[in-house]
Amino acid sequence: MSRNARLIYSPDYTQYYFHDDHPFNQRRLLLTHDLMSSFGILTESDILAPRIATEGELTLVHDPRYIQFVRDQGHSEKELPQAASYGLGTEDVPCFTNMHESSALIVGGTLNAVDAVMKGQTEHAFNPAGGLHHAFSGRASGFCIYNDCSVAIAYMRKHWNARVLYIDTDAHHGDGVQWSFYDDPNVLTVSMHETGKYLFPGTGNTTERGDGSGYGYSINVPLDAFTEDDSFLDIYHELVTKLVKGFKPDVILTQNGCDAHAYDPLTHLSCTMKIYQEIPRLAHRLAHEYCEGRWIAVGGGGYDIWRVVPRAWTLLWSEMSDQPLSDQPLPKEWLERWQPQSELGLPARLFDEGFPVIPRRAEITEKNRLTLERAIMYAPTGTEDTSK
Structure with missing residues (x-):
């Protein structure tokens, strides 16, 4: 290969x-895997299986x-008092059977992606089940356990003592x-992300810049509700390009939530499938320019x-695997397989038709x-000392 x-x-x-x-439905992964396969850009030889992360990890x-x-909660027949x-x-985070095992499998999937990239077995790796970015050290939050x-x-x-650039384009x-x-x-x-004035978790202000020696290393751009493609991509390109130049990471990790799309039921941004081609395209280019190709991608939101989700993450994989897709009809067999199961009419094409302009x-x-x-x-940003 x-x-x-x-x-x-x-x-x-x-x-x-x-x-x-529940709005967080991992059936989206089945649809995505099938769409990639139906487009002919994914084979079994491309796939690495996840593993369960260890407690030490x-x-x-x-x-x-x-x-x-x-x-303990995942192995209990009733909700425990401390839940x-x-x-x-x-x-947001109801209890369910085998919570630990299913959550640790997702973490282990991302760690397998890290190992593959950092050990030089591949340049890029994508774990679409990952991206559970809301969980804290000792508390679940926002659909995320670990x-x-x-x-x-x-x-x-x-x-690896790596300098890590983490780029999160989830609407939250x-x-x-x-x-x-x-x-x-x-x-x-x-x-x-969308401004926290209107959306969970209500944080992510520009004033959240880091603390101590990390001051300046936490960057937040809260976008106004109803932001469209052009404004989103203008901000993204300038922001990420400047930060990569200034920070000089060893590896890039991107969280690729796709809930900034206008169809998403939980958010208020107004983007189309266009941004889900451009977001990974820039990350891919910069990974090769600054990180010897080291790029790890995870999924995230997308409701x-x-x-939305199958098309967005298929575009990500097409970019990552150097199999570019242009606007074209979705495979007939994929539509026939999934349309009977969907209450919504599935889109006919990979990209969206024109949406009304926001006033x-x-x-x-x-x-x-x-x-x-x-x-x-x-x-x-790389502009602090122009003499170098």
């Missing part, structure tokens, strides 16, 4: 399952008492990852599992530009 990319995947990922009516970030409780204190048994992104970064810091702020490395100047966390477009664009200026005021 000539492609230097691996997909970390197993149908067992669907065991991370809250209930039928999880404790790089998570409190051992929390890990033990998650294990709420750990962020479990809530509307934080595979934070564990992966801590793992790279421990075993990557709070769990930010707070895990808030005082570490060797981890630059970047989050572009229109039928119309406040100019105002939103200008507001986002001002936000970017504030966000990078103290950031390592």
